[in-house]
Amino acid sequence: MKKAALALESGQNPGNRTFAFKSGFLQQFLAFGSLIALVVVFSLASENFFRFSNIVGILLSTAVIGVLALGATFVIITGGIDLSVGTVMTLSAVMTGVSITFWGTPIWIGLIVGVLTGAACGLVSGYAVSRLKIPPFIATLAMMMVAKGLALVISGTKPVYFTKTPGFSEIALGSVLGDLIPGFDIPNAVLVFFLAAIVGSVVLTRTLVGRYNFAIGSNEEATRLSGVNVNLWKVVIYTITGAFTGIAGILIASRLNSAQPALGQGYELEAIAAVVIGGTSLSGGKGTIVGTVIGALIMSVLTNGLRILSVPQEWQTVVVGIVIFLAVYVDIIRRRKTA
Amino acid sequence: MLKSKKGWSMSALLLASVLTVSACGSNGNNGGNAAPASGSAKASSSASAPASAPASGTSGDKMYIPIISKGFQHQFWQAVKQGAEKAAAEYGVQITFEGPETEEQVDKQLEMLQVALDKKPSAIGFAALDSQAALPYLQKAKDANIPVIAFDSGVDSDIPLTTASTDNKAAAALAADKMAELIGGKGEIAVIAHDQTSRTGVDRRDGFVNQIKEKYPDIKIVDIQYSGDHLKATDLTKAILQAHPNIKGMFGTNEGAAIGVLNGVTESKLDGKVVVIGFDSGKAQQDAIKSGKMAGAITQNPIGIGYETVKAAVATIKGETVEKNIDTGFYWYDKNNIEDEKIKAVLYE
Numbered sequence: 001m002k003k004a005a006l007a008l009e010s011g012q013n014p015g016n017r018t019f020a021f022k023s024g025f026l027q028q029f030l031a032f033g034s035l036i037a038l039v040v041v042f043s044l045a046s047e048n049f050f051r052f053s054n055i056v057g058i059l060l061s062t063a064v065i066g067v068l069a070l071g072a073t074f075v076i077i078t079g080g081i082d083l084s085v086g087t088v089m090t091l092s093a094v095m096t097g098v099s100i101t102f103w104g105t106p107i108w109i110g111l112i113v114g115v116l117t118g119a120a121c122g123l124v125s126g127y128a129v130s131r132l133k134i135p136p137f138i139a140t141l142a143m144m145m146v147a148k149g150l151a152l153v154i155s156g157t158k159p160v161y162f163t164k165t166p167g168f169s170e171i172a173l174g175s176v177l178g179d180l181i182p183g184f185d186i187p188n189a190v191l192v193f194f195l196a197a198i199v200g201s202v203v204l205t206r207t208l209v210g211r212y213n214f215a216i217g218s219n220e221e222a223t224r225l226s227g228v229n230v231n232l233w234k235v236v237i238y239t240i241t242g243a244f245t246g247i248a249g250i251l252i253a254s255r256l257n258s259a260q261p262a263l264g265q266g267y268e269l270e271a272i273a274a275v276v277i278g279g280t281s282l283s284g285g286k287g288t289i290v291g292t293v294i295g296a297l298i299m300s301v302l303t304n305g306l307r308i309l310s311v312p313q314e315w316q317t318v319v320v321g322i323v324i325f326l327a328v329y330v331d332i333i334r335r336r337k338t339a
Numbered sequence: 340m341l342k343s344k345k346g347w348s349m350s351a352l353l354l355a356s357v358l359t360v361s362a363c364g365s366n367g368n369n370g371g372n373a374a375p376a377s378g379s380a381k382a383s384s385s386a387s388a389p390a391s392a393p394a395s396g397t398s399g400d401k402m403y404i405p406i407i408s409k410g411f412q413h414q415f416w417q418a419v420k421q422g423a424e425k426a427a428a429e430y431g432v433q434i435t436f437e438g439p440e441t442e443e444q445v446d447k448q449l450e451m452l453q454v455a456l457d458k459k460p461s462a463i464g465f466a467a468l469d470s471q472a473a474l475p476y477l478q479k480a481k482d483a484n485i486p487v488i489a490f491d492s493g494v495d496s497d498i499p500l501t502t503a504s505t506d507n508k509a510a511a512a513l514a515a516d517k518m519a520e521l522i523g524g525k526g527e528i529a530v531i532a533h534d535q536t537s538r539t540g541v542d543r544r545d546g547f548v549n550q551i552k553e554k555y556p557d558i559k560i561v562d563i564q565y566s567g568d569h570l571k572a573t574d575l576t577k578a579i580l581q582a583h584p585n586i587k588g589m590f591g592t593n594e595g596a597a598i599g600v601l602n603g604v605t606e607s608k609l610d611g612k613v614v615v616i617g618f619d620s621g622k623a624q625q626d627a628i629k630s631g632k633m634a635g636a637i638t639q640n641p642i643g644i645g646y647e648t649v650k651a652a653v654a655t656i657k658g659e660t661v662e663k664n665i666d667t668g669f670y671w672y673d674k675n676n677i678e679d680e681k682i683k684a685v686l687y688e
Contacts, residue, residue, distance in 0.1 A: 046582065053607070054581045060606070061574040157412050158688070161622055173606065256569050256602065258623060262412035263568060300574075307578035313535070313565050 030330060031279055031294045035301065042305035049308050056186060058297075058304045063172070063189040064089075064252045066296035068271035069278075070193075070200045071244025073292045074237050076275050077204075079217045079284025080129060080136035082238070083268050084143035085245045088121040090264030091147040092249025097160030097259035100168065107168055114253070115246035121147055122242020126235035148265060155261040162257050172254035189251050194293075196247060201289035203240065213237055217284030273320075274299050277327040298323070401433040404652045405455035406464035406645075407448060408438035409491060414594060414621050415641050418687040419491070422645025423464070430653045432461075442537055445469040452476045456485065462652040465499070466491035468537070474498075486655040490648040492538040500655050503647040503665040505639040507539050510669040511546030511592070514616050514637050515555075517671060518547075518588050521614045521634050525557035526587035529579050531600050533567030533593035540565070543592040543618065561586065572599020573606065580607045588614035588634075594621045597636060601627050620686040628677055635673030640685045643667040 043050035068085045075082040096114035099105045105113075121143055128139035162168040171188060178185035204210040212233045215223040224230045253259045278295025280287025302323060306316040406423055410416045420436045427434040435455075439447040445468045455463055456479055463480060465487055467473045477498040480487050489499035492507075518528060530547060534540030544563060551558050561583045566572040572591065576599055580586055589604065591597030597617030601624075604613045610632055617624050617636035627633035644667045651661045672682045 048582050048584070051581070054578075057574070057577045057581065057606075061577070064570065152412060157417060158414065159622070163622075163626060252570060255573070256598070260569055263570065304574070304578050307564065307575060308582040310562050310582060 031277065031291055031298065031327075035294055035298050038298065038301050038305065042301070042308065045305075046308050049305060054304070054308070056190070058300050059190040059193075060187050060255075061304065062296050062300040063187075063193040064248050064255070065267060065270050065274060065299065066193045066293065067196050067244055067248040067251060068267060069274035069292045069296050070196055070289060071241040071248070072268070072271045073200070073275050073278075073280055073287055073289060074204070074213060074244075075136070075241045076272070076280050076282060077213050077217045077284060077287045078234060078237055079220070080234075080238075081140065081272070081282070082122075082125065082241050083137065083140040084121060084125060084147055085241065085248075085271055086264040086267035086269075087144050087148040087151065088118055088242060088245045089249040089252060089267060090259070090261060091121065091151040091154075092117040092246040093253035093259035094151045094155045094160060094261055096250055096253050097162065098154060100165050101160050101162060107165060107171075110168075111171075111250055114250045115243050118246025118249060119239050119243040122239040122245065123235060125242070126238025129238065130231035130234035144265070144268070151261045151264070155259065157261060159261065160259040162253070169254055169257045172251050189255060192247065192251060196244060197289055197293050200244070204289055209233060209236055209240070214285060217286070219285075270299065271296075273324050276331070277324060279327075279331060281331060282328075295327075401431065402461040402653070402656055403433045403435075403458070404462050404464060404649060405458065405460050406434055406436045406490075406648065407451050407455055407466065408436060409442050409448070409466045409468055410438045410440070411436070412440065414687055415619055415639075418641035419645035419648075421687075422642035422647075423649045424645070425642070426646045426649035426653075430649065432649065432653060434464075434649060438466075439468070442468055442534065445472050449473060449476060456480055456483070459483070460485060461656045462486040462488060464488045464490055464648040464652055465494070467494045470494040470496065486652065488648050488652045488655065490644050501651050501661045501663055501665055503644050503651060503667055505644070505667055505669050507542035508546030508549075510618075510637050510639065511543040512550035513669070513671055514590055514618070515547045515550035517635060518590060518614065518616055519551070519555045519558060521616075522558070522587040524555060527559050527561045527583055527585050528588040528590070529562040529564075529583065529586055530560060531572050531575055531579075531589065531591045531596040532563060532565050533591075533596045535565045540567075540592065547590055547592075566599065567593055567595035569595050569598050569602070572596050573602040576600045576603025577607050580604070580609060580613070586613055588616065590616045590618075592618050594619040594624060597633070598623050601633055605632065620688075622688040625677065625686060625688070628672070628674055631674060635671060637669055638672055638682070638685055639669050640667045641687065642685060 039050070048054065068089060072082055072085055092114040095117040096110045099113040100107060100110035125140050125143045128134045129136050174188050175185045176188055177191065204213065212223065212228055215228065216230055216233065220230060252263070274296035275287070275292050276282060276295065277298055278288070278291030278293070280291055299320065302320055303316060306319060408416050408419060411420070416438060423434055423436055437451055439451070448468050449472060452465065452473065453476060456476065463485055465473070467489065470493070473494065474496055477487055477494065477496060481498050487499045489502040491504050493502045493504060522528065530544060532540050532544040548560060548563070551560060562579050564575045564579065566575055572595060576589065580603065589600045591600040597619070601615050601617070604610060604615055615633045617633055620636070620638050624633060624636055628635060647665050647667055651665060654661050670682060670685065672686070676682050
């Protein structure tokens with residue numbers, strides 16, 4: 001992706017090529033450094049923090065928000081935003097439940113239904129943003145409400161349970177790694193998160209859609225003028241975000257062994273926070289998947305560590321808020337320097 | 340030209356979809372949308388004196404009682420609604436049931452209350468999210484001679500003629516007694532409460548904590564955290580268990596919190612080592628209790644709350660006096676009594 005980002009940035013201000021690369025690296029390094037620093041501080045503060053079981057717990061609690069954040073990274077790099085990922089996740093979970101529990105389909109079909117539901121919502125948002133010219137904030141806000149309402153309508157405002165499908169909870173909580181290497185019980189949800197990150201990273205850095213993603217975020221008009229069908233690619237990008245959201249829906253459903261129709265609102269903001277902490281710029285054109293993974297980990301390490309130290313919950317929220325402040329401020333300083 | 344054509348087709352589409360949805364709504368609602376109409380019609384006939392409502396009740400014009408709840412998505416509120424509908428059918432009255440999406444949306448709830456008042460109903464059932472904020476509206480109801488029946492949690496005012504609710508403090512104290520019994524009277528425990536500001540969240544936490552402090556000096560509550568969100572409560576529980584490896588029992592104060600505790604204990608592979616006590620019901624909790632993963636739970640009587648609310652409303656409209664407090668009761672249920680008829684009747688899936 002560095003190549004792609006570089007190529008585009010050089011298009012805008014050729015003089016800053018090396019500097020842009022360096023400061024991007026710096027941001028990543030800062031984020032990674034803060035993650036390590038947090039882990040060290042919490043490990044020193046409590047002997048209960050740096051234990052295998054707790055580290056696995058942190059990774060597992062990152063999975064759902066993390067996958068949402070991976071998806072959100074794509075849209076945010078275009079300079080847009082997707083507020084619907086929280087409730088679309090819920091809708092995907094409900095549709096997976098409807099497929100498996102109500103229609104009695106095999107699990108794998110339920111998974112496809114879940115991912116397609118997410119992708120379909122993304123497609124609609126993308127169409128609304130690109131063709132109908134509805135600002136992303138509004139279009140996805142509307143989608144957030146539609147998805148939330150539909151999740152309640154379709155489920156009949158009741159949770160959909162997977163209790164008759166014993167294998168379903170294994171998707172998130174089973175451990176393929178643990179079966180291969182005894183004692184290395186990393187839950188599958190964590191595996192899915194990292195696999196999704198690798199796929200996301202490849203798509204963002206090694207494919208045409210990734211390249212256009214950065215191009216649109218850097219300068220949409222210039223991209224259009226150079227003959228790229230911006231509208232089409234935007235729809236594709238929102239659909240990708242939707243597909244990731246669908247995966248997150250499957251993970252949360254599997255982990256709770258039920259699709260809870262009233263959950264989900266508010267998750268989008270945590271996902272966006274993870275993306276931003278990871279150094280992706282809300283004004284578009286810059287961002288990495290690695291950054292988002294680190295951002296999501298910072299959020300969950302922070303909440304887990306503060307909980308282990310029994311910091312009152314109201315203060316935990318304050319601390320997370322301050323961290324977001326700092327992360328965005330660092331990003332702004334960086335861009336001021338670049339400019 | 341093309342653009343305006345597009346615009347027209349879009350707005351036509353929009354209009355069509357709105358019409359379809361509203362049509363579905365009124366069908367699905369079993370005539371719920373018709374309620375305001377019949378309500379106002381009734382109001383015009385018995386206009387200034389809802390006290391004379393019994394007349395309109397007997398004259399075949401249905402009494403209209405809007406119920407403003409604290410929510411509607413949660414299973415608990417669905418069960419309250421079920422009870423209210425049962426009473427409505429028995430007494431031949433028309434009800435509507437609505438509530439805001441989350442228990443923080445005090446403002447939305449007050450809007451709903453205002454709209455309900457504007458329909459000039461025969462009586463109102465109301466579960467206040469914030470009883471202080473609701474006072475001016477309750478005063479309006481009183482001025483218009485519309486009887487108000489409080490349910491679920493009390494209102495700090497003498498305007499509601501009665502309150503149908505669970506004694507949450509006593510219910511949580513019972514959970515504390517059971518916890519003490521199950522862990523052998525000593526050791527470390529923790530609590531996940533569903534909310535740190537709402538009346539039920541505070542009462543259940545305090546009821547539990549105070550009972551432990553007063554009666555069981557050898558039991559130490561090492562942590563109290565808050566979340567009613569299934570997933571977040573799961574992660575909270577795991578962190579608490581990580582920080583306090585000697586925990587012998589945990590209490591979750593509503594369905595979401597209880598399921599979170601249960602999942603957290605299971606994911607930490609401490610099934611059977613940590614005593615889990617829950618609150619309310621729902622299928623997941625019932626399954627866990629049947630399988631022994633959860634030691635037991637306190638259930639309120641949500642169907643009874645809804646039923647008593649409507650029943651009391653009908654009584655006040657007819658001019659009968661009602662008790663100031665209707666205790667709808669609570670029960671401890673576990674593997675041994677979950678199949679009892681009395682318990683089954685108050686559980687919901």
